[in-house]
Every structure is written in C-alpha cells, then in structure tokens.
Amino acid sequence: MQLSARPVTVCRVLTLLGYGMRVAPGSTALTVGLTVLGSVLGMAVTLLTGQVVGAVPGVVEGSAGAMSLWAFGWLLAALLFVFVIESLTPALHRVTSTILEAAVTREIGIGITAPLLKPQRIEHLEDREVLDVQERAKGKGDFHLSQGMSQLPWLLAARITMIGSAVIVGLMFSWLVAALLVGVTLLLEWHQGRLIEGEIDMWWGNTEEQRRANYVFDLGMKDAPKELRVFGLHQWVVQRYVHEWTAGFRAVWAKRGKNVWWSIAMGLVRLAADGFAILLVGRAAVAGDLPLTQVATAVPAILAIGVSGSGYGVVQLRRGLSAYRAMVALPETIAERHPEPAVAGEHQVELMPVREIRFEKVSFHYPGSDNFVLRDLDLTIHAREALALVGINGAGKSTLVKLLGGAYRPTSGRILVDGVDLAELELGEWQRRIAAIVQDFLRFPLSVTDNVEFGAIERAGDQAALAQAAREAGIEDLVSGLPKGWDTVLDKAFEGGVDLSGGEWQRVALARALFAVHAGAGVLVLDEPAAALDVRAEIELVERYLELTSGVASLIISHRFSVVRNADRICVLDDGHIIEDGTHEELLAAAGTYAKMFRLQAERYVTDA
Numbered sequence: 001m002q003l004s005a006r007p008v009t010v011c012r013v014l015t016l017l018g019y020g021m022r023v024a025p026g027s028t029a030l031t032v033g034l035t036v037l038g039s040v041l042g043m044a045v046t047l048l049t050g051q052v053v054g055a056v057p058g059v060v061e062g063s064a065g066a067m068s069l070w071a072f073g074w075l076l077a078a079l080l081f082v083f084v085i086e087s088l089t090p091a092l093h094r095v096t097s098t099i100l101e102a103a104v105t106r107e108i109g110i111g112i113t114a115p116l117l118k119p120q121r122i123e124h125l126e127d128r129e130v131l132d133v134q135e136r137a138k139g140k141g142d143f144h145l146s147q148g149m150s151q152l153p154w155l156l157a158a159r160i161t162m163i164g165s166a167v168i169v170g171l172m173f174s175w176l177v178a179a180l181l182v183g184v185t186l187l188l189e190w191h192q193g194r195l196i197e198g199e200i201d202m203w204w205g206n207t208e209e210q211r212r213a214n215y216v217f218d219l220g221m222k223d224a225p226k227e228l229r230v231f232g233l234h235q236w237v238v239q240r241y242v243h244e245w246t247a248g249f250r251a252v253w254a255k256r257g258k259n260v261w262w263s264i265a266m267g268l269v270r271l272a273a274d275g276f277a278i279l280l281v282g283r284a285a286v287a288g289d290l291p292l293t294q295v296a297t298a299v300p301a302i303l304a305i306g307v308s309g310s311g312y313g314v315v316q317l318r319r320g321l322s323a324y325r326a327m328v329a330l331p332e333t334i335a336e337r338h339p340e341p342a343v344a345g346e347h348q349v350e351l352m353p354v355r356e357i358r359f360e361k362v363s364f365h366y367p368g369s370d371n372f373v374l375r376d377l378d379l380t381i382h383a384r385e386a387l388a389l390v391g392i393n394g395a396g397k398s399t400l401v402k403l404l405g406g407a408y409r410p411t412s413g414r415i416l417v418d419g420v421d422l423a424e425l426e427l428g429e430w431q432r433r434i435a436a437i438v439q440d441f442l443r444f445p446l447s448v449t450d451n452v453e454f455g456a457i458e459r460a461g462d463q464a465a466l467a468q469a470a471r472e473a474g475i476e477d478l479v480s481g482l483p484k485g486w487d488t489v490l491d492k493a494f495e496g497g498v499d500l501s502g503g504e505w506q507r508v509a510l511a512r513a514l515f516a517v518h519a520g521a522g523v524l525v526l527d528e529p530a531a532a533l534d535v536r537a538e539i540e541l542v543e544r545y546l547e548l549t550s551g552v553a554s555l556i557i558s559h560r561f562s563v564v565r566n567a568d569r570i571c572v573l574d575d576g577h578i579i580e581d582g583t584h585e586e587l588l589a590a591a592g593t594y595a596k597m598f599r600l601q602a603e604r605y606v607t608d609a
C-alpha cells in the first residue's frame with residue numbers, strides 16, 4: 001500500500017488523541033500535558049535568556065533607565081526556576097509515557113484478538129481480506145499504533161515549539177523570516193517523510209524474502225530447534241537466515257544510499273535557511289536596528305524552528321493511525337463478511353443430544369478451495385454410542401469433526417441434533433456440549449491444573465472432578481512426580497517448568513476431555529487419541545475410555561484397529577461419504593474395505609513380531 005507523505009492534519013492528531021483518552025485518560029493527559037509543558041517552558045527559557053542577555057550591559061554599566069540589580073536578580077531566578085522545571089519534565093514524562101504505552105499495548109492486543117476470537121466459527125481466520133486487515137492493524141516494525149501513540153505528544157510539542165518560536169521570531173525580528181523558516185521546515189519534513197516512506201514500502205513490498213527470512217528465524221528459534229540440531233542443520237539455518245535477510249534488505253540499502261545524498265542536501269538547505277536568517281539578524285544588530293534582547297531571543301528561536309520538524313515522527317504517526325483504522329475496521333469486516341447466523345427458536349442445548357446427531361446429505365469444501373472433501377455424506381451418531389470413523393489419510397475425518405463442532409458450515413446438506421438443524425442452535429452452547437481431543441490438541445504452557453480445567457472452565461476449582469479426571473486418564477502418578485505437582489508449568493521455558501513426552505501430553509489432554517465429560521459434555525470426540533501411546537497403554541486407555549464414556553455420544557477417529565474394533569459401530573469414510581457401516585465383526589464378514597485394511601494392519605503386526 002503506497003502512502004503519500006501528506007502533512008499531519010489536526011483531525012489525525014485528534015483521532016489518536018481521542019483513542020488515548022479513551023483507553024488511558026490519566027496517562028494520556030499527563031503525557032501530552034508534560035510534553036507540551038516542556039515545549040512551552042523551552043520557549044520561556046528562550047524569552048527569559050534574551051531578557052537576561054539584553055539586560056546585562058545596562059546592569060553592569062549601571063546606566064540610567066537600566067534594570068535594577070534587584071529586578072535583574074528576580075529575572076535570573078525566574079530563568080533558573082523555569083530551567084529547573086523544564087529539566088524535570090522529561091523524567092516525569094518517562095513515567096507517564098511508560099504507563100500509557102503499557103495501557104495502549106494491552107488495548108491493542110484486546111482490539112485485535114477479541115474480534116478474531118469472538119465468532120464461534122473459524123471461516124474468518126482463513127479469509128484473506130480479514131487477515132489483511134488484521135495484518136494492517138498489527139502494523140510492522142516500528143510502525144504500529146503503539147509507536148504512533150508514543151510519537152503523538154512529541155509531535156504536538158514540536159508543533160507548539162515551531163509555532164511559538166515563529167511567533168517569537170516574528171515579534172522580535174521579522175514575520176517574513178519566521179514564515180520563510182516555517183515553510184522550509186515543513187517542506188523538509190515532508191520530503192524526509194517521503195524518503196522514509198519510500199524505504200519502508202520497499203522493505204514491506206519485499207514480502208517474499210522477508211517472509212522467508214522470518215520463517216527461517218522462527219524455525220531456528222521456536223519451531224524446530226531440537227530437530228535442527230539432531231540433523232546438524234543449525235549452522236545452515238543461521239546462514240540461510242543471513243542470506244534471506246540480506247537479500248530482502250539489499251534494495252532498501254540501495255535506496256538508503258541514495259537517500260543519504262538527499263539527507264545531506266536537506267541538511268545544507270536547512271543550514272542555508274538558518275544561516276540566512278541569522279545573518280539578517282546580525283546585520284540588523286550591527287546597523288543598530290535590533291536591540292541585544294531581541295537578538296538574543298530571535299537567534300535561539302530561529303534554531304528551534306529548524307529542529308522542530310520530524311519526518312520520521314510524522315510517518316510513525318500516520319502509520320500508527322492507519323493501524324488504528326484497520327483495528328477499528330476489523331470487527332466490522334468480520335461481521336460483514338461472516339455474519340453470525342440468527343438463532344431460531346429456544347432449544348435445550350444443555351441436554352442435547354438426547355437421541356442422535358445426524359449428517360444429512362452433507363457436502364463440504366473449504367473456503368477458497370473447489371475440492372469437495374465430503375460429498376452427500378449421511379451418518380448418524382446415536383447418543384450413548386461409541387462410533388469409530390476410519391479412512392485413509394486425507395479422507396476427511398477431521399473435517400467431519402470440524403463440521404460437527406460448528407467450526408464450519410456444510411456447503412450443502414444439514415447436520416441435525418435431535419432433529420434440530422445445528423444452524424439453529426446457539427453455537428457457543430453447542431460447542432460447550434462437545435469435549436474433544438483433536439490430533440493437534442492444545443498444549444498450554446500453563447500449570448497441569450489449567451491444562452485439565454480448560455476442558456470446562458466453568459467447573460474450575462472443583463478438586464474432586466480434577467482428581468477423578470486424573471485417575472481416569474492415568475496421570476495421577478505423573479502429577480505427583482512433578483516438582484510442584486498440579487501447579488507445575490508444562491513448559492521448560494518457564495521457571496520450574498517441565499516438558500512432557502508425547503504420550504504424557506496425550507493423557508493430560510484426555511484428562512481435559514474427561515473433565516469436560518464429567519462437567520456435562522454430551523459428545524466426546526477423540527481424534528487419534530492414542531497415537532503417541534505405546535500399544536499396552538493404548539489398549540488400556542481405550543478400554544477405560546469406552547467404560548467411562550458409555551453415557552455420552554462418542555466419535556473415535558483412529559488409524560489403529562486395536563482402538564477401533566472396540567467401538568459399538570464402525571464407519572468407513574471414503575471419497576467423501578460413508579461406504580461401510582457396522583460392527584467390527586459385521587464389517588470383517590462383509591470382506592470390504594474395512595476388512596482389507598484390518599487384515600493388512602494385523603498381518604504387519606504378525607510379520608513384525
């Protein structure tokens with residue numbers, strides 16, 4: 001997105017100021033107030049210094065009409081006082097601006113994540129337009145809203161200094177010279193802003209290299225540091241990162257090289273303008289047209305106008321504002337593009353399903369893809385039944401779970417819960433009815449307690465339910481062996497934290513699902529529940545699981561037939577629909593796909609043994 005380098009308008013400043021006053025009124029008012037006060041006091045120092053310098057010859061010579069020693073003393077005291085106060089404002093400003101920055105950062109976090117987390121479905125998270133607005137709202141590098149907000153007081157103060165100093169130059173010397181200096185400063189600021197925007201856009205436009213460099217960085221830092229070491233790839237990652245980063249930045253350097261000459265040229269223009277103005281002041285002083293007080297006041301004011309321009313600050317403010325606008329637009333964009341369906345009628349979701357969940361001619365393709373994953377799928381999951389779903393990789397099993405949880409709506413067809421279309425249910429309530437362990441289940445870097453209680457947060461603090469879930473999932477010994485028991489953080493990156501094995505994590509996730517079931521969930525989904533367990537643990541877990549969940553509708557997805565065979569019913573998903581449906585024995589007798597897959601796996605186990 002190409003932004004022009006227009007000067008900052010009052011409206012923009014007010015918009016950001018309004019935001020600051022809404023999210024942190026006290027610290028915004030204090031920060032802006034202190035910065036503005038610092039600028040006003042700076043000008044007062046200029047004025048008083050001029051008065052002091054102008055009065056010195058008269059006081060020293062004791063000439064008639066000169067300032068009395070007493071008055072001169074007061075003038076000096078006033079200068080000292082203003083100077084001391086001015087020197088104190090930066091320290092106070094640091095305190096208030098730190099508080100403001102913390103408040104703004106928190107609000108930005110809420111402003112961006114809340115609208116993204118609000119919808120019960122997840123289609124908006126794959127919508128490019130929504131993601132684009134989200135990216136803009138986050139901003140990049142030093143050009144985000146928080147940065148814009150921190151620039152705001154400085155820019156306000158700089159403008160006050162510019163106007164105030166111009167008034168001083170006008171009053172003390174010449175309005176024409178004041179106007180000329182302000183004009184040159186704004187022009188240089190505008191040009192500097194353009195140069196900076198050019199650099200930023202070039203860097204931001206280089207997304208390919210930038211993205212690759214970021215990917216390699218994440219790979220080395222958090223995604224796969226262990227594997228990279230095992231394969232001896234860590235040096236390669238460093239070299240690759242430097243290579244991509246350098247490639248991405250080369251164009252910026254070239255641009256920056258050119259900009260250096262422009263910066264020197266702009267510095268010379270600035271020097272010429274200030275030098276010219278000071279020369280005029282000097283000439284008037286020598287000619288006796290300008291008293292010493294006015295000379296001593298006008299010269300620092302001329303210099304102050306020059307340094308009051310900041311192209312970088314203007315760009316930061318403008319980019320901050322653009323991030324702010326994107327943040328404001330985010331909830332509207334999501335609501336417009338992915339409206340939440342109106343809930344029709346009153347249904348007692350908290351008891352559902354009483355009879356069944358029925359997929360009726362359900363077809364589905366993901367947003368942005370034309371490939372139908374499910375086609376005219378019919379499937380009934382009875383309440384209190386353990387149903388296993390099998391199928392080859394990519395058959396659509398996890399997709400079916402996402403539809404069941406309402407994360408996506410079927411492209412066509414319906415999902416009925418006790419005869420009521422899922423689209424008519426309050427989705428949040430329905431989702432609370434479902435307890436799930438999915439393949440990539442969440443591993444919260446929090447305590448064991450949190451990891452289990454998150455299954456039904458409304459039951460947090462229920463120690464008996466917690467202990468029961470731990471017993472049933474077989475994590476009692478694991479928890480008692482941890483350094484801080486239930487309070488141990490499950491992430492080594494935190495003090496006193498530990499890393500669990502894949503199988504241990506799976507049991508913790510199972511405890512979470514069981515905690516949810518005991519809190520009243522009516523549907524339990526286990527997507528590859530035992531993938532990380534050894535065979536003995538798997539058999540034990542599945543038997544226990546079937547025993548424990550006999551009161552709820554459960555859907556088990558697994559590639560392991562030792563897990564699947566114990567289910568009440570087994571369905572085979574292929575080519576987007578159910579091709580076989582029956583008990584383990586029935587499907588073996590039918591000698592179809594299930595029987596073939598089962599025998600293949602059984603044979604492999606026998607052969608391997």
Ligand SMILES: Nc1ncnc2c1ncn2[C@@H]1O[C@H](COP(=O)(O)OP(=O)(O)OP(=O)(O)O)[C@@H](O)[C@H]1O
Pocket residue numbers: 366367369373391392393394395396397398399400
């Ligand atoms: N978010 C998505 N956007 C587009 N396509 C997707 C998305 N998620 C999955 N798919 C595609 O949908 C198809 C079904 O995937 P799904 O994860 O449901 O299969 P699965 O049966 O669970 O496979 P597996 O046994 O390997 O876990 C695959 O072709 C996959 O590439």
